[in-house]
Amino acid sequence: LSSSTIVHFTAVMGIRQQSLAFHSAHNSTSELAGLIWIGRLLFLEYALPVYSYSTLVYEWPRRDHYPSQPDRLDAIRKKYLIRGCYTPFGEIIELKAFAKSIVKREGIPGNLSWDPDGKSFIIGHDIKFKLSEFCATHCKAIKLVGE
Incomplete structure (x- = not known):
């Protein structure tokens, strides 16, 4: 078999x-x-x-x-x-x-999991999102709301 x-x-x-x-x-x-x-x-x-x-x-x-x-x-x-x-x-x-x-x-x-490098997370199976990019996007959004 x-x-x-x-x-x-x-x-x-x-x-x-x-x-x-x-x-x-x-x-x-x-x-x-x-x-x-x-x-x-x-x-x-x-x-x-x-x-x-x-x-x-x-x-x-x-x-x-x-x-x-x-x-x-x-x-x-x-x-x-x-x-x-x-x-x-x-x-x-x-x-x-x-x-x-x-x-x-x-x-x-879940669709969100940590990457083995510990500095980024993966959305789905193939979208890698670095934590530094997330922070930059967050700061930019706060500036836009403040204006």
């Missing part, structure tokens, strides 16, 4: 490029949700293909070949797409559920 390529890809998606630290649970759930959504679409095509695939080693019939399309889809869903199943996709679903439980426990993070 842990040797799956998609599981390794998911693990690499969780690492911030700049700091080589893991993304917070709040930031990783949307990426995992997108990956799960695409995976479900691929499994839908696997279970009920729009066209037959005759170029493969074994011919893959199109969706109208199956006597009951809902039964075919349900069989694939139960085998691969349910939380707790022992597949790489099931592991990704569990990872998203775990991240979601952390977000519920910790709450939504």
Whole structure:
């Protein structure tokens, strides 16, 4: 299970490029949700293909070949797409559920945080605001109000 390529890809998606630290649970759930959504679409095509695939080693019939399309889809869903199943996709679903439980426990993070240098703070994810600039802006605002 842990040797799956998609599981390794998911693990690499969780690492911030700049700091080589893991993304917070709040930031990783949307990426995992997108990956799960695409995976479900691929499994839908696997279970009920729009066209037959005759170029493969074994011919893959199109969706109208199956006597009951809902039964075919349900069989694939139960085998691969349910939380707790022992597949790489099931592991990704569990990872998203775990991240979601952390977000519920910790709450939504604020948009304002101190930069590691201690002399500035970050708004959102990318706007760095130095404390000296903040003081200068504050002094300028007081002068404008005084005039």
